Amino acid sequence: MTLDKEKIRQFFTSKDLKIKLKIKKRVIVYIVLGIAAAVALYFALTVKKEPEPELPVVSVMPAQKRDVEIYGDYVGSVRAQQFVEVRARVEGFLERMLFEEGSYVTRNQVLFVINQDQYRAKADKARAQLKKDEAQANKAKRDLDRIRPLYEQNAASQLDLDDAEAAYETAVASVGMSQADLDQAEQELGYTIVRSPISGHISERYVDLGTLVGGSGKSLLATIVKSDSVFIDFSMTALDYLKSKERNVTLGQKDSTRFWQPTVSITLPDNSVYPHLGIVDFAEPQVDPRTGTFSVRAEMPNPDHVLLPGQFTKVKLLLDVRANATVVPQKALIIEKGGAFVFVMRRDSTVERRFIELGPEFENDVIVERGLLPGEMIVSEGYHKLTPGVKVRVSNAKPEDEQQQ
Secondary structure, eight states, rough: OOHHHHHHHHHHHHHHHHHHHHHHHHHHHHHHHHHHHHHHHHHHSSSSSOOOOOOOEEEEOOOOOEEEEEEEEEEEEEEEEEEEEESSOOOOOEEEEEEEOOOEEOOOOOEEOOOHHHHHHHHHHHHHHHHHHHHHHHHHHHHHHHHHHHTTTTOOOHHHHHHHHHHHHHHHHHHHHHHHHHHHOOOOOOOTTOOOOOSSEEEOOSTTOEEEESSBBEEEEEEEEEEEEEEEEEEEHHHHHHHHHHHTTTTSSTTHHHHHHHOEEEETSSBBBOOOEEEEEEEEEOOOOTTEEEEEEEEETTTTTOOOOEEEEEEEEEEEEOOOOOOOOGGEEEETEEEEEEEOOOOBBBBBEEHHHHHHHEEEEEEEEESOOTTEEEEEEEEEOOOOOBBBBESSSOOOOHHHO
């Protein structure tokens, strides 16, 4: 059977046309996809994206827990523990001075000698009178001893016995008077030697040798200051007193239940801190209505005599020790009419406004009484641009282990 050539040609011609049509369709699709991709790329390159908002950058730090010492600053003066005036107790001319002015003298050391002539003569006279009265008393005793047996034998009258007894009693009384006069005379003689009543540093002499002292003359000869330890006097306000009472601190009274005592440190005129501490040992029990203050005294050692009586100084008094207190820096506080608050950063980096109750201030920090726990992260810098609930970025983030340390 023979095939028709024309049909065969038409068959192949129609098949090629289909293939060509399929190829053209694919080319058109590729062209369209390429154009779409080019348009998308064009828009991607030319159209600007909306920028994401920047997070506020802040500095944070954990609220600390530590023992806090609370101090009060006052102005005080140094006072000698003992200040004694050396005076002449008898009248006479000053003959000798047996010390160096400004030196250290000991108790009972001889300082001055007043002319003794009249007092020695007075003592000698009283001693002689005493011997005379003792002799009279002995004679009266012998007379009485002779009269008494005669009276018992009716050889002497009752009057004779009474006279003998009266004479003896008078003589004994005269002896007592003479002994008192002698004691007084010897005491006055002893007063001519002026001794130091205490150990301490003596001042310059206030009178010259040859001056009539005591009585109508000058009695003040010198002064002695004991300053191995000194008193620091200062005044506190009634408000300070009430605050100390609120903390169960009674100034001037030792409390064995406390692990600390109200100590005092002072600053010297060259602004250096005195190396020794003093202890408050007295507080005035009443407030001065004129000044609204009450006096407080602290005793402080002065072994090198650096502190001079009458010197003014700055006093720093330990008022309280708050154990395990929550502490934040003052720069992290925001003060408003409604109170004080801080911004606290949560774990998701958002912040919340936390109102807190403030306690005493010290240095650059403040104690938080309520509203904040130790270890909570607070915003210390950058809080002026924050609102509650906003997310923040930390500029000084530290590892948790380092923060806990």
